[in-house]
Amino acid sequence: MANVKLDRLDRQILKMVSDDARVPFLEVARACDVSGAAIHQRIQKLTQSGVLKGSQFVIDPEKMGYQTCAFIGLNLKNPETFDEVVEKLKLMPEVVECHYTTGNYDLFIKIYALNNHHLLDIIHDQLQPMGLARSESIISFHAAIDRRLPVLENEVIKE
Numbered sequence: 001m002a003n004v005k006l007d008r009l010d011r012q013i014l015k016m017v018s019d020d021a022r023v024p025f026l027e028v029a030r031a032c033d034v035s036g037a038a039i040h041q042r043i044q045k046l047t048q049s050g051v052l053k054g055s056q057f058v059i060d061p062e063k064m065g066y067q068t069c070a071f072i073g074l075n076l077k078n079p080e081t082f083d084e085v086v087e088k089l090k091l092m093p094e095v096v097e098c099h100y101t102t103g104n105y106d107l108f109i110k111i112y113a114l115n116n117h118h119l120l121d122i123i124h125d126q127l128q129p130m131g132l133a134r135s136e137s138i139i140s141f142h143a144a145i146d147r148r149l150p151v152l153e154n155e156v157i158k159e
Helices: 008-019 025-032 036-048 079-090 116-128
Strands: 068-076 094-101 107-113 132-140
Touching: 008 036, 025 036, 025 079, 068 079, 068 116, 079 107, 094 116, 107 116, 107 132, 116 132
Parallel strands: none
Antiparallel strands: 068 107, 068 132, 094 107
16 A cells, blocks of 8 residues: 655645535635645545545435344354355444444444334345354444544544
8 A cells, every 4th residue: 555645735625525525616715725636636546545535425324214222243154155245234224334343243234224123134134144153233223423534633544
């Protein structure tokens, strides 16, 4: 991985677009005291280097009817099936995150389910047949902290 050097302008742009991805480039340009073309070029550079991974609207799962958020640690009967299991997890729309981890689990996933019964169906009907030795579920009542990472002054970004 190569390091990406960010200057003051890059950091200022990143702070603004991470606060509001829909902020017009012209508004960013005015705040940064540069041209709109310069902002466009910098955004392209930050995207091509992988620092920016796009923009998106954030949907509130609860407002869409997903009342249960759970974190599930998965232990595979056969750890050589990691890639196959991850491909199957990618096909499950309820799985929003999947992490390879150290510690007690082979994989750690985050799931949104309509309710606890739906969560049980997901575990029993979809996860268990993937060849799990065992799983451990933790239900989240509420995210006490849910934020984006800050843009620090002196960080070096790896490509």
